[in-house]
Structure formats: C-alpha cells, structure tokens
Amino acid sequence: MTENTATKQFLEEINKWTSQHGVSPLSWDVAVKFLMARKFDVLRAIELFHSYRETRLREGIVKLQPHEEPLRSELLSGKLTVLGVRDPSGASIALYTAKLHHPSKTGNHVVLQALFYLLDRAVESFETQRNGLVFIYDMAGSNYTNFELDLSKKILNLLKGAFPARLKKVLIVGAPVWFRVPYNLLSLLLKEKLRERVGTHTMCKSCANFHFWLIWLFLVYVLNPLFSSFVAFCDCIISFVICSQVQMVKMGDLRQHLPRDCLPEHLGGCLPLDVHSWNLQLLSEQNGRVDPVDELVGIPLENTSIHIPGPEVMSLAELMAHLNRAQRSGIYLEYEELRREQPPGTFTCALAAHNQERNRYGDVLCLDQTRVRLKARRNERSDYINASFMDGYKQKNAYIGTQGPLEKTYGDFWRMVWEQSVLVIVMTTRTDEGGRRKCGQYWPKEEGGQEVYGHIAVVNHRVDKHAHFNQTTLELHNTERQVTHFQFLSWPDYGVPSSALSLIDFLGAVKHQQQWAVQAFGSQWRGHPLDPPMVVHCSAGIGRTGTFCALDICLSQLQDVRTLNVCQTVRRMRAQRAFSIQTPEQYYFCHTAILEHAQRQGLLSANQ
Incomplete structure (x- = not known):
C-alpha cells in the first residue's frame, strides 16, 4: 500500500x-x-x-x-x-x-x-x-x-x-544509587529470563542467584522504604528493557x-x-x-465510549499465541488479578436502607457513577433500580446491565425500558435453575397474553422458538412501541454455554434485530447515532451478562480494526458494572469463543 x-x-x-x-x-x-x-x-x-x-x-x-x-x-x-x-x-x-x-x-x-x-x-x-x-x-x-x-x-x-x-x-x-540498584536488578533478572527463552546460558544459575540475593539484601535493609515504589516503577519499564529502548548510561x-x-x-x-x-x-x-x-x-467524555482500541491490542494470531502460552491456568490467573482490583467508585445509593429490598443479591450492587436513574415521580422516595449503563465498542451506553427483575421491581423494570427507549431485551438465564428462582416472570410468556406492570401494559404478540433461544415480540400498550425479548436457554448459572458458536449466533440475531428496530423507530430516537441501549440481564446481572457484553465488544472491535484485547475490555467493563464476569471459566470462554468465531469466519486457519 x-x-x-x-x-x-x-x-x-x-x-x-x-x-x-x-x-x-x-x-x-x-x-x-x-x-x-x-x-x-x-x-x-x-x-x-x-x-x-x-x-x-x-x-x-x-x-x-x-x-x-x-x-x-x-x-x-x-x-x-x-x-x-x-x-x-x-x-x-x-x-x-x-x-x-x-x-x-x-x-x-x-x-x-x-x-x-x-x-x-x-x-x-x-x-x-x-x-x-x-x-x-x-x-x-x-x-x-x-x-x-x-x-x-x-x-x-x-x-x-x-x-x-x-x-x-x-x-x-x-541515575543515583537509589534508582540504579533496583533497575540493575530488574535488568539482570530479565536478561536471565531472555537467555532461558533462547536456550543460551552465559551465566550460571548459582551466580545469578547469588547476585540476586546480594541486591535483595541491599533493598531490604538499606532501601526498604523505597522498594515497593520501585517494584511498581520497574513493572512499567519491563517492555522497554526487553526491547532495549531504555538504557541507563x-x-x-x-x-x-x-x-x-x-x-x-x-x-x-x-x-x-x-x-x-x-x-x-x-x-x-x-x-x-x-x-x-x-x-x-x-x-466531552460523557459522549465517548471507554471501549476504543488502546495501546495493548492483540491480533488474532497474538491472541492464539497468548492462549497457547498461558493455557487455561494462566488465563485463570489473569482473571484473578482482575478480580482483585477494586471497583473505581461508590455504592452509596445501592446500600441505602430503603433500597436494599430492590437488590436481588446483597453483594451485587450498582456503582453510583454509572447507575440508571428512574425519572422522578411525585411521592416516590427513590429513583433506584439495580441497573448500570455500560459502554459498547465506540458507543456510549450501548447496554443496560441489570439483575433479573424481582416481582416487586417489575414496574420499575418496565419504566426503565420505556424511559430509556429500549427496543431489545436480552435475557441469558432461565427463570428457574437447579431448583432455585433466578429471575421473575416479568413478561407475559404465552402468545396473546397481557400483563400490567405498574402503569405499563405489556402484550405478547408472538413467540419464535429456535434451537438455543426464544424470540418474543412484545408491545407496550398505549404507546405503540414494540420491544423484542430474547431469551438464551443454553447457559448454566456460573458456567459457560456448551457451544460457543450457538451464543455467537444468538448475539448476531440480537444485533440484527436491534438494527432493524432502530430503523423502524425512525425519528422518535434522538439519542446516540448508534442506537438506544439494549437491556442485558441474567440473574445477578454480572456473570453471563458481562460475558455476553465482553464478547460483543471484542468481536465488534475485531470486525472494525482486526485487533482486540479481552483483558482490557473486561477491566473497563468492570469499571461500569462492578464485578462483571463472575468466574475464571467465563473469562477463559471469552478467549476461546473469539477464536472459534474467527476460525469459522476464515480469519484464522484451523492449524494456526
């Protein structure tokens, strides 16, 4: 070119x-x-x-x-x-x-x-x-x-x-000695690691260990107050040292x-x-x-998605190499590091006494900074619903991640759907699993059924059943607004789908319907040019919900610029819907599902 x-x-x-x-x-x-x-x-x-x-x-x-x-x-x-x-x-x-x-x-x-x-x-x-x-x-x-x-x-x-x-x-x-010693220690250890990678040994291991302990003693007994800071700083310059861009002279x-x-x-x-x-x-x-x-x-930042390509992106080949090198255990450790990171925000509203009954699980709360606020009504004490705005790829507020509605919150749920101009609802759980209630039956299940939730009547016009999901066409009465409800049926709680491609096909059906619905909505929608948010929920609204959204973001970036970064995507997502992706197996599934999709699309050959 x-x-x-x-x-x-x-x-x-x-x-x-x-x-x-x-x-x-x-x-x-x-x-x-x-x-x-x-x-x-x-x-x-x-x-x-x-x-x-x-x-x-x-x-x-x-x-x-x-x-x-x-x-x-x-x-x-x-x-x-x-x-x-x-x-x-x-x-x-x-x-x-x-x-x-x-x-x-x-x-x-x-x-x-x-x-x-x-x-x-x-x-x-x-x-x-x-x-x-x-x-x-x-x-x-x-x-x-x-x-x-x-x-x-x-x-x-x-x-x-x-x-x-x-x-x-x-x-x-x-560089003074207080900087030079930790830097030299890092260089020594990295050079030894690099020698191991290429299979040559110019320094015996015992000598390397001896040097390491001499410097370690110096750090512990002389520079102890500074050591933790330099460990963090050295982490930052590792990649420079490896490629010899940083030199101390x-x-x-x-x-x-x-x-x-x-x-x-x-x-x-x-x-x-x-x-x-x-x-x-x-x-x-x-x-x-x-x-x-x-x-x-x-x-302004509020009009900009947090999910845009960053400096640490991977190609598909690099993703596969990373997965082969780390194996399942390494990806699990990567997830564990993410899990230990504290959410960057507060939970004041979710923890308020009068809102506790609106949370399905007491330990799954909404960050104040990203929570969805119901529009004020006279004589109502709270605008709270356990739901969070979440960005998509290059799209602000692409999703609303929320818990499976409780009977007492059905009315709040449908108010949110109406107020946020939601056209598609994605449900990734069954109402009951393993003998436990995971989500309320918050919509009329049978064709022709009608239920009133708060001030909104919802009519079931049609149910289309597919191999792994049901697609239900709903209408919010007195408003003439159509909402499509998708329910994925092949995803166990705390687990992953038996077929990654079935979930990706489901994701494709959801996105196709979202695009069609926005065109049909026409001039009524005056928000983000890339559509109103779609509601995504499971039971708690973090495990299967987070996995679904992470896959959508990564695959959208892959389609756009042929790169992605699962770790970066999940970290950013957890900053908006705290604790998104609940298990290391779900995190690992994101990696393998992307590669399966790439192979099916011919983007990555089967022998790579």
Missing part, C-alpha cells in the same frame, strides 16, 4: 467517527503524523490516534494553552525542552531534568501538559516524523524527593504507545549515543543551553497557534 493510499484510508475511517460527533474532519498533515509513527500501518495508526486522544482525555488535557498559567511557567522552568539539534540519525532530542521537579509545588497534570505541548511541537517537523525521537531522562543531581512514581509511569506509558512519534530510545543518565558515555556538541552543559556538552530562553522563543513563535487535534480531544 502506498503512503497516499494509506493516508486516504486512515482519513476515511477516522472521519466517519468525526462526522458522528459533528466536528471538523482530521487534516491530511495530522493523519500523516500518526501514520508515520506506525510506518503507515493503517490499523495501528488508528489505534494510536484513539490511544493519544484517550490519554489526553484521561489526564484532563483537552486544550493546550501555553501562554496561560500555570502551563507557561512550567514551560519556562527548564524542566522540559526539545533541543534545537538532532542526533546523528536525525531524531529530535527531548530532555526531562528530574532535579527541577518538585512534586509538592507542581502537579502531574501541568507537567504532562508541558510534555504534550513540547512533543506536539517537535513532531510537527516532517524530519522528526520520519526519523523519530530520543528521550533523555536526566537524573543528575536529583534525589528521591524529585522522583514521582506516578508521573514517571505516565511519561513512559505515553512514550510507549500513546504519542505519534517513533521512539528511538530512552536514555536515563546520572553514565554522563561520560552520552557521546556514544549523541554528538557531544548537541548536549546541554550540565550533561557534558560543550555548548551551554539556556532552556528558559529556548522555550521562550518557542512560545513567541506560536502566538495564536491552535492544536489541530484539540477539537477532537475536546469531545
């Missing part, structure tokens, strides 16, 4: 997205910047674009205004700059001076703003886009009070996969990596560098400059 063809394809895909949000299309020059960073691989460039935007949104960096405080002072502090000269390969050189950072005085938000601004300026140059970026992390003269773990991790993660520049290398120079060795006359005086160069004056000149050249991506970044 030529560069021009790749750029046209990239713009076509991205500008479908911009048109949905009513913002200006991306320019050719900006598209080339993202494509250059990924060697004109269109799919990877699209992922990079969304990662860049997602990172800025997450950090609250919507508009970069360098002439306003506190960003102006941060830019003139000398802490960050892009040098006016290049390395021998033509790469730009960005410099971060750690000793000038004082966490008690400057927050991470301002530092990251300055970093985004300066790096954005650097990659405006076609030469930098083509030849890449070298990042120098200068720790000379710094002490532990200048080091901030969270900021360092964010800088490295930004450089690693969320910024449109080819990262050539990261040089950590002048001494001052005098810098000339082996960079020309001597391009370095600031305090880094051993012969030319003094006044960073304040340099950045001041940079600012003066940019009066009235508008970041061409600001408008896209500025789309």
Whole structure:
C-alpha cells in the first residue's frame, strides 16, 4: 500500500467517527503524523490516534494553552525542552531534568501538559516524523524527593504507545544509587529470563542467584522504604528493557549515543543551553497557534465510549499465541488479578436502607457513577433500580446491565425500558435453575397474553422458538412501541454455554434485530447515532451478562480494526458494572469463543 493510499484510508475511517460527533474532519498533515509513527500501518495508526486522544482525555488535557498559567511557567522552568539539534540519525532530542521537579509545588497534570505541548511541537517537523525521537531522562543531581512514581509511569506509558512519534530510545543518565540498584536488578533478572527463552546460558544459575540475593539484601535493609515504589516503577519499564529502548548510561558515555556538541552543559556538552530562553522563543513563535487535534480531544467524555482500541491490542494470531502460552491456568490467573482490583467508585445509593429490598443479591450492587436513574415521580422516595449503563465498542451506553427483575421491581423494570427507549431485551438465564428462582416472570410468556406492570401494559404478540433461544415480540400498550425479548436457554448459572458458536449466533440475531428496530423507530430516537441501549440481564446481572457484553465488544472491535484485547475490555467493563464476569471459566470462554468465531469466519486457519 502506498503512503497516499494509506493516508486516504486512515482519513476515511477516522472521519466517519468525526462526522458522528459533528466536528471538523482530521487534516491530511495530522493523519500523516500518526501514520508515520506506525510506518503507515493503517490499523495501528488508528489505534494510536484513539490511544493519544484517550490519554489526553484521561489526564484532563483537552486544550493546550501555553501562554496561560500555570502551563507557561512550567514551560519556562527548564524542566522540559526539545533541543534545537538532532542526533546523528536525525531524531529530535527531548530532555526531562528530574532535579527541577518538585512534586509538592507542581502537579502531574501541568507537567504532562508541558510534555504534550513540547512533543506536539517537535513532531510537527516532517524530519522528526520520519526519523523519530530520543528521550533523555536526566537524573543528575536529583534525589528521591524529585522522583514521582506516578508521573514517571505516565511519561513512559505515553512514550510507549500513546504519542505519534517513533521512539528511538530512552536514555536515563546520572541515575543515583537509589534508582540504579533496583533497575540493575530488574535488568539482570530479565536478561536471565531472555537467555532461558533462547536456550543460551552465559551465566550460571548459582551466580545469578547469588547476585540476586546480594541486591535483595541491599533493598531490604538499606532501601526498604523505597522498594515497593520501585517494584511498581520497574513493572512499567519491563517492555522497554526487553526491547532495549531504555538504557541507563553514565554522563561520560552520552557521546556514544549523541554528538557531544548537541548536549546541554550540565550533561557534558560543550555548548551551554539556556532552556528558559529556548522555550521562550518557542512560545513567541506560536502566538495564536491552535492544536489541530484539540477539537477532537475536546469531545466531552460523557459522549465517548471507554471501549476504543488502546495501546495493548492483540491480533488474532497474538491472541492464539497468548492462549497457547498461558493455557487455561494462566488465563485463570489473569482473571484473578482482575478480580482483585477494586471497583473505581461508590455504592452509596445501592446500600441505602430503603433500597436494599430492590437488590436481588446483597453483594451485587450498582456503582453510583454509572447507575440508571428512574425519572422522578411525585411521592416516590427513590429513583433506584439495580441497573448500570455500560459502554459498547465506540458507543456510549450501548447496554443496560441489570439483575433479573424481582416481582416487586417489575414496574420499575418496565419504566426503565420505556424511559430509556429500549427496543431489545436480552435475557441469558432461565427463570428457574437447579431448583432455585433466578429471575421473575416479568413478561407475559404465552402468545396473546397481557400483563400490567405498574402503569405499563405489556402484550405478547408472538413467540419464535429456535434451537438455543426464544424470540418474543412484545408491545407496550398505549404507546405503540414494540420491544423484542430474547431469551438464551443454553447457559448454566456460573458456567459457560456448551457451544460457543450457538451464543455467537444468538448475539448476531440480537444485533440484527436491534438494527432493524432502530430503523423502524425512525425519528422518535434522538439519542446516540448508534442506537438506544439494549437491556442485558441474567440473574445477578454480572456473570453471563458481562460475558455476553465482553464478547460483543471484542468481536465488534475485531470486525472494525482486526485487533482486540479481552483483558482490557473486561477491566473497563468492570469499571461500569462492578464485578462483571463472575468466574475464571467465563473469562477463559471469552478467549476461546473469539477464536472459534474467527476460525469459522476464515480469519484464522484451523492449524494456526
């Protein structure tokens, strides 16, 4: 594919997205910047674009205004700059001076703003886009009070996969002993692991163990207060070390990596560098400059799905390799790590005494931040229902994940369906399983049946029975609104379907009906252009519900950009419907079901 063809394809895909949000299309020059960073691989460039935007949104960096405080002072502090000269390969050189950072005085938000601004300026140059970026992390003269773990991790993660520049290398120079020892320990252990992988041994295991214990004793008895922070920091740089992008060098060795006359005086160069004056000149050249991506970044978060391609995506081949390498036990451990993560929110409303009876299970609650609120009615004490908005792939509030309705909540359930313009209900449980009631019979089961729930009458017009599911056409009386109810019948509680493809076929039928229903709904729907939410529930509304939604999100991304990430999808989903996916077997099933679907579609050969 030529560069021009790749750029046209990239713009076509991205500008479908911009048109949905009513913002200006991306320019050719900006598209080339993202494509250059990924060697004109269109799919990877699209992922990079969304990662860049997602990172800025997450950090609250919507508009970069360098002439306003506190960003102006941060830019003139000398802490960050892009040098006016290049390395021998033509790469730009960005410099971060750690000793000038004082966490008690400057927050991470301002530092990251300055970093985004300066790096954005650097990659405006076609030469930098083509030849890449070298990042120098200068720790000379710094002490532990200048080091901030969270900021360092964010800088490295930004450089690693969320910024449109080819990262050539990261040089950590002048590292004090409190930083150098943990880093060297990590490098030693990683090198040993890499040697094991390629089957060569240049250091005997006993020597490696001896070195390990010497350094461990140093950490425990000398640097104990710092150790936990460095373990976390080392986790962040593992991938850099493996691919040799991060190198720790001494001052005098810098000339082996960079020309001597391009370095600031305090880094051993012969030319003094006044960073304040340099950045001041940079600012003066940019009066009235508008970041061409600001408008896209500025789309409010509430209109943006959390499920967009991120930096840690996998191709189908990579997913299969991961599954083969980890095996079932490794995927179970991956799930266990997710399970231990605490939900990022509160459960105040769900725990209120007057709402307790509305929860089917006392330990399955709704986060305050994502719960569905019933519209206020006179003399009603609560707007609570055990239901949560959940994003789909590139779609805000694609689902409402909820519990199986209780008899006392039937009226609330149908109110929610009406108020949220729901057209499709997905039920992944039977009403009774193993002699226990899992969900109430909240709709008229027989054709021609009619029931009144609260103020809403529901009529059963038709039941279509299939091998693994029933499809029931319902009508909400006095409103002339049709709702389709799907019930999947082949999924045991706490288990997985006996056939992954039967569930995926069921998912296809659900999505087809949703698309048809929205077209029929016509101008009555004024919400998200990708349809109103569909209700998805099982008994608790987290196990089978979470598995169904995770599969839909992953398969939608696979269809769109040929990549996915099950772990990332589930983590994000659990941030909205807490505890989604209840068992390691359900998590493992997501992986195998995706691969079965891919093989059936011819996306992955059976012998891979």
